[in-house]
Amino acid sequence: MPHGLPPDLVLPEPRPLPAGFADRLAGIVGTDHVELDPARRLEASRDHAWLSPVLTARLPDVVADLVVAPGSTAELAAVIGAAHEAGVPITARGKGTGNYGQAVPLAAGMVVETDRMNAVRDVGDGWIDAGPGTSFVRLEAAARRHGQQLRVFPSTVSSTIGGFLAGGAGGTGSIEHGFLWDGRTVASVDVLPCWDAPEVATFLGDDALPYVHTYGTTGVVAGARVLTEPARSWTAVLAGFDDVGSAGRAGLAVMALDPVPRNVSVDDAALVGCLPADDAMPAGRASLRSIVATDAVDAHLEVVRSMGGRIEAVRPDGAGQLVSLSFNHVTLRAKRVRPALCHLQVGGEPLVEAPDDVRAVLPGAMLHLDGRGPAPDVGFGGLLLSEFVDVDTLYEGVDRLRDIGVFVVDPHTWMLGGHGGVDELRSVAAHQDPAGLLNPGKIPPSVPVAG
Numbered sequence: 001m002p003h004g005l006p007p008d009l010v011l012p013e014p015r016p017l018p019a020g021f022a023d024r025l026a027g028i029v030g031t032d033h034v035e036l037d038p039a040r041r042l043e044a045s046r047d048h049a050w051l052s053p054v055l056t057a058r059l060p061d062v063v064a065d066l067v068v069a070p071g072s073t074a075e076l077a078a079v080i081g082a083a084h085e086a087g088v089p090i091t092a093r094g095k096g097t098g099n100y101g102q103a104v105p106l107a108a109g110m111v112v113e114t115d116r117m118n119a120v121r122d123v124g125d126g127w128i129d130a131g132p133g134t135s136f137v138r139l140e141a142a143a144r145r146h147g148q149q150l151r152v153f154p155s156t157v158s159s160t161i162g163g164f165l166a167g168g169a170g171g172t173g174s175i176e177h178g179f180l181w182d183g184r185t186v187a188s189v190d191v192l193p194c195w196d197a198p199e200v201a202t203f204l205g206d207d208a209l210p211y212v213h214t215y216g217t218t219g220v221v222a223g224a225r226v227l228t229e230p231a232r233s234w235t236a237v238l239a240g241f242d243d244v245g246s247a248g249r250a251g252l253a254v255m256a257l258d259p260v261p262r263n264v265s266v267d268d269a270a271l272v273g274c275l276p277a278d279d280a281m282p283a284g285r286a287s288l289r290s291i292v293a294t295d296a297v298d299a300h301l302e303v304v305r306s307m308g309g310r311i312e313a314v315r316p317d318g319a320g321q322l323v324s325l326s327f328n329h330v331t332l333r334a335k336r337v338r339p340a341l342c343h344l345q346v347g348g349e350p351l352v353e354a355p356d357d358v359r360a361v362l363p364g365a366m367l368h369l370d371g372r373g374p375a376p377d378v379g380f381g382g383l384l385l386s387e388f389v390d391v392d393t394l395y396e397g398v399d400r401l402r403d404i405g406v407f408v409v410d411p412h413t414w415m416l417g418g419h420g421g422v423d424e425l426r427s428v429a430a431h432q433d434p435a436g437l438l439n440p441g442k443i444p445p446s447v448p449v450a451g
Helices: 021-029 038-043 053-058 073-086 136-145 161-167 205-211 244-254 294-306 319-323 329-337 355-359 391-403 422-432
Strands: 066-068 090-093 110-113 120-124 127-130 148-150 186-192 201-204 220-230 234-241 263-267 286-293 310-315 341-347 366-372 379-387 407-409
Touching (some): 090 161, 120 136, 127 136, 136 161, 161 220, 186 205, 201 205, 234 319, 244 263, 244 294, 244 379, 286 294, 355 366, 391 407
Parallel strands (some): 090 110
Antiparallel strands (some): 120 127, 148 220, 186 201, 263 286, 263 366, 341 407
C-alpha cells in the first residue's frame, strides 16, 4: 500500500471570490451568519492536523474567503446552489476535530458551518434522527431519555454527527458494532449534492456508505439517522499488568465476554507516563481500561485476575474518563506532554503477540490499543507513537511494520483512500459534484494506465 503524499502533488488553485457573493449569502442566511473576519476565517480553516508534524509542514497556508452558517436544510441547499452557480469551492465543517486536514479548505472559497442545524428531529425504537450540527453529547442524552443509547460515538464527544460521518471512523461501541464503513452504525444519511438547485436525497443502509468518511466530497451531510440500542448501566474498570502483551491478551479475553464491553483500551507503561496522573494507572505498569456492563463486572474482574492483572479501580461513574483515554484522544493528551511525538494508525496480531518488535521500528515508540469489531473479527487496532525524526525515518518504519505483518493506515495525508474504494468514490463524486467544488484536493487524482 502506498504511503505519504506524492512529491509532485498538484494542489487545487484558490479561486477569487465573485463580487457580491457574500451579500448574496447574507440574503439567504442573514448578515450575522456570514463571517468575513480574518481571525474567524482562519479558525474555520484549521482542524487537528497539527497532531501530525508531516501535515503541519505540508498543508498549504490557505484560509477560506468566508464562513457561512445556515440554520436550516433549506438555507443549506440555497447556499450550496449559490456556490455552484458562482463556482465557489465548498468545505463543510463540523467541530473541526478531524486529524487529517479534512476540514482545511485547500482551494479557499467557502467554509460551511452547521452548528445552527443542531436539532434532534425524532427518536424511535432503535434510531435517532438529527441535524448535522448535533453533538454526540446531545444525541446520547436524547437517546437515554428514551431508554436507549448510541451504538457508537467518537472519543471527542463534542463532535457533531455530520462531521463524524464525513470524517470519523469509530469509537466507543466499536467492539460490538465496528467502524462507520461496517454498516452497523448508520441507518440513513440525508445528502445535498452540489448542483444549481440541490435537493436532499436520503440514502439508506449500504447505499449511505459512499457518503460516509468521504470528507464531504460526495455531498454535504444535511442530517442523519443513526442506530441505537437498549440502554445499559456501565462501569469503568482499570487494571495494571507487568507488560503490554499481557494486558493486550487480557483485553482480548474480556472482549469475548457477553455482554461485550463498550470500550477496551491498553497503553504500555511508557505511554501511561504521558497521560494524566491517576492512582489507578500506576507508573511502570501497562494499563488495561474497560467500560463494562455493570452486571458483568464480576466476570470481567475474574478474567483479568486469572491472566495476571491487578485491579486498580472499579468506578461506577468513570466511563466518561475512559472514553477520553481512547482512540486518538491519547495522541492529543500525549502531545501536550511531549510535543515532538508522531503517531501511526496500526492493527494486527503483532500488536499483542510481538509488541517489542512493533515498537522497535521507530525511535522511542510507545503502543496504544483500542478494541474494535464487529464479531467474528474482534481484535485490537491502535496507535504507535514515537519521536519524529524526519519523513524518511517515519516511512521506513511504516515499511518495516508492514514487513512484520502490521496493518498501517497513514494519518499523515489529507487524501482519501486509506481504506480503499477510491474508484467508487470518484464515480459518486463526479455525479454529485460535477464541477468539483466539494472540498477540492481530497480525492487522489486518477492515474492513467500505461499501454
